[in-house]
Amino acid sequence: MTMLYDEALDRFEPVLGLETHVELGTKSKMFCGCKTAFGAPPNTQVCPTCLAFPGALPVANAMAIESTIRIGLALNCSIAEWCRFARKNYFYPDMPKNYQISQYDEPLCFDGYIDVEVNGETVRIEIERVHLEEDTGKSTHVGGATGRIHGADYSIVDYNRAGIPLVEIVTKPIPGTDRLAPEVAKAYVTELREIMRSLGVSDVRMEEGSLRCDVNVSLMPRGSSEWGTRTETKNVNSLRSVERAVRSEIERQAGVLAAGGKITQETRHFHEDSGTTTSGRSKEEAQDYRYFPEPDLVPIAPDPAWVAELKAALPELPSVRRKRLQAEWGLSDLDMQAMHNADAFDLVEATVAAGAPPADARKWWMGELARRANESGTSLAELPITPAQIARVTELVASGALNDKLAREVLEGVLAGEGTPDEVVEKRGLRIVNDEGELSAIIDKVLADNADAVEKVRSGKIAAAGALVGGVMRASKGKADAARARQLILDKLGVSE
Amino acid sequence: MSAITRDEVAHLARLSRLALTDDELDHYATQLDAIIESVAKVAEVAAEDVPPSSHALPLTNVFRADEVRPCLTPEQALSGAPAVEDDRFRVPRILGEEA
Numbered sequence: 389m390t391m392l393y394d395e396a397l398d399r400f401e402p403v404l405g406l407e408t409h410v411e412l413g414t415k416s417k418m419f420c421g422c423k424t425a426f427g428a429p430p431n432t433q434v435c436p437t438c439l440a441f442p443g444a445l446p447v448a449n450a451m452a453i454e455s456t457i458r459i460g461l462a463l464n465c466s467i468a469e470w471c472r473f474a475r476k477n478y479f480y481p482d483m484p485k486n487y488q489i490s491q492y493d494e495p496l497c498f499d500g501y502i503d504v505e506v507n508g509e510t511v512r513i514e515i516e517r518v519h520l521e522e523d524t525g526k527s528t529h530v531g532g533a534t535g536r537i538h539g540a541d542y543s544i545v546d547y548n549r550a551g552i553p554l555v556e557i558v559t560k561p562i563p564g565t566d567r568l569a570p571e572v573a574k575a576y577v578t579e580l581r582e583i584m585r586s587l588g589v590s591d592v593r594m595e596e597g598s599l600r601c602d603v604n605v606s607l608m609p610r611g612s613s614e615w616g617t618r619t620e621t622k623n624v625n626s627l628r629s630v631e632r633a634v635r636s637e638i639e640r641q642a643g644v645l646a647a648g649g650k651i652t653q654e655t656r657h658f659h660e661d662s663g664t665t666t667s668g669r670s671k672e673e674a675q676d677y678r679y680f681p682e683p684d685l686v687p688i689a690p691d692p693a694w695v696a697e698l699k700a701a702l703p704e705l706p707s708v709r710r711k712r713l714q715a716e717w718g719l720s721d722l723d724m725q726a727m728h729n730a731d732a733f734d735l736v737e738a739t740v741a742a743g744a745p746p747a748d749a750r751k752w753w754m755g756e757l758a759r760r761a762n763e764s765g766t767s768l769a770e771l772p773i774t775p776a777q778i779a780r781v782t783e784l785v786a787s788g789a790l791n792d793k794l795a796r797e798v799l800e801g802v803l804a805g806e807g808t809p810d811e812v813v814e815k816r817g818l819r820i821v822n823d824e825g826e827l828s829a830i831i832d833k834v835l836a837d838n839a840d841a842v843e844k845v846r847s848g849k850i851a852a853a854g855a856l857v858g859g860v861m862r863a864s865k866g867k868a869d870a871a872r873a874r875q876l877i878l879d880k881l882g883v884s885e
Numbered sequence: 886m887s888a889i890t891r892d893e894v895a896h897l898a899r900l901s902r903l904a905l906t907d908d909e910l911d912h913y914a915t916q917l918d919a920i921i922e923s924v925a926k927v928a929e930v931a932a933e934d935v936p937p938s939s940h941a942l943p944l945t946n947v948f949r950a951d952e953v954r955p956c957l958t959p960e961q962a963l964s965g966a967p968a969v970e971d972d973r974f975r976v977p978r979i980l981g982e983e984a
Contacts, residue, residue, distance in 0.1 A: 414951045415951050415952065415953050416951050416952060416953045416954070420954070421949070421952060421953055421954025421955075422953070422954070422956050423953050423956060429959070429972065430959065430971065430972040430973050431959045431962045431963060431972055431973065431974075432956060432958070432959055433956050434956055434957055434962045435954070435955075435956050435957055436957070439957075439962060447947065447948065447949040448947070448948050448949070449948065449949060449951050450948035450949065450950055450951060451950075451951035452951070453948060470945070472939065477900075478900075479900065479901060479902045480979065481974070481976045481979065484974075527979075528973070529979075530970075537979055537980050540978060540979070540980075541978060542975060542976065542977055542978055543975075543976050543978070543979055544970045544971060544973035544974065544975050544976070545973055545974045545975075545976060546972075546973050547962075547974070676900055678900075680939075681939035681940070683939070683940065685947075686940055686942065686944040686945055686946070686947045687939075687940065687945045688945065688946060689945040689946055690946075
């Protein structure tokens with residue numbers, strides 16, 4: 389029933405829409421003082437307000453308001469001069485109030501955009517709105533065959549997460565991405581995650597649910613300008629899944645449409661194992677939520693002077709920073725992409741700040757250290773070595789005290805907990821042999837042991853000197869300066885290059 | 886003037902997961918009509934110089950600092966729950982079998 393991706397794209401054009409939820413990293417919940425730690429035992433972070441006990445009233449968390457405005461500013465949004473919370477009424481036990489405090493037609497931030505890079509092209513994603521709401525509790529469905537809500541015997545609910553501030557970021561429909569739709573969706577969520585990190589407003593861990601993405605997809609036949617019916621896919625819990633969910637939904641919808649069928653407007657669930665989506669509940673209409681202004685919370689009217697201050701104090705945003713670093717370091721797009729994927733910008737920048745030349749800083753982090761991180765299954769940032777230590781190693785190489793091979797041994801020692809680079813050099817005796825007498829003695833022995841090679845060099849086959857240099861490096865356990873050794877060998881044999 | 890139809894009451898009842906008989910639907914339609922008519926009287930006194938309002942107090946920006954306050958214990962939190970399992974609130978089946 390599904391259609392292969394290439395054929396689907398030959399016949400249809402996709403229109404995307406992305407709704408992203410970000411749990412803010414505030415210390416306390418949105419409307420009460422409960423803790424917000426992830427993974428706490430069930431119902432240990434609850435109080436009369438977030439459990440909706442009669443008479444308990446909400447009061448908005450100032451930090452959550454500030455963080456939401458900062459997010460809006462970072463996404464180039466306008467900030468509402470006056471707006472209200474709204475009640476979203478629905479009958480479902482994940483909110484004990486039977487409604488969720490959200491925002492409806494008066495979002496705190498609106499009309500923004502971000503630019504993302506896909507295959508060297510810049511794609512502008514327009515932001516419709518950024519609003520603030522409260523997260524819901526976590527239900528576990530018990531009984532039935534699948535552990536899903538359908539067919540379950542009953543459900544059990546933990547309200548620790550209920551009331552944690554949740555920011556919803558909604559894009560405008562994104563047409564024109566064509567075959568790149570899955571990549572654009574992934575690039576957008578990746579960029580959002582980095583912006584949130586740079587703002588320090590959330591830990592944005594998809595695997596822990598502090599960043600969640602709903603993917604809207606519709607198709608229209610090539611040449612048509614009328615958008616098709618969209619579906620909303622939930623449960624997309626990794627960046628890779630964002631890409632796969634878009635692709636899978638394009639293939640499925642194309643199959644349905646090509647067979648003369650109709651797309652139903654519905655919520656679908658993404659399945660990590662199969663990479664496909666299945667139908668969920670059909671969506672209630674907006675009017676069914678009976679939104680109305682939240683009577684228990686007074687309106688928000690951010691002082692424009694305060695908003696201007698927040699804007700002026702925004703950190704350098706990731707896209708701006710990447711452009712600056714690329715220019716400063718003179719790196720290619722490919723180098724930048726590799727560093728981006730390895731999450732190496734902070735480390736390399738700190739290493740450069742500690743005095744290392746950018747090319748060396750990048751070489752060590754993206755080469756030897758990336759290899760070791762890969763081997764031990766950790767990230768670069770988790771390696772037990774600091775940017776200042778890498779800078780010191782590059783300094784030792786530049787001064788001629790170490791060569792690259794010895795430097796790798798120093799790094800190995802530091803990673804093994806043997807101390808600072810200088811201590812490792814000392815303990816392992818890794819300093820290059822600079823003593824001409826010592827080097828000369830090693831060379832004499834190597835020349836004496838390799839009469840054949842010596843003869844070849846004397847007769848003009850200078851390439852054979854390589855074997856002699858190799859012998860010196862072996863005899864010195866890698867501590868000789870290879871170029872200096874080569875020069876001394878040629879001098880001793882009375883030949884010049 | 887009957888603003889509320891029986892179908893609308895039935896829809897509302899479904900959203901609220903209430904099972905109502907036909908007699909009850911008619912009964913509540915009449916009652917809801919009366920409520921809406923009463924509320925509509927507000928519109929009669931609304932004048933150009935009276936802006937619509939949702940809140941009784943002329944206040945904005947009432948916030949609290951982001952500070953943690955003591956929570957309930959799970960025992961306290963669950964003490965009024967009709968059913969409990971694994972320190973969680975146990976609730977009846979939410980949705981029926983998949984169609």
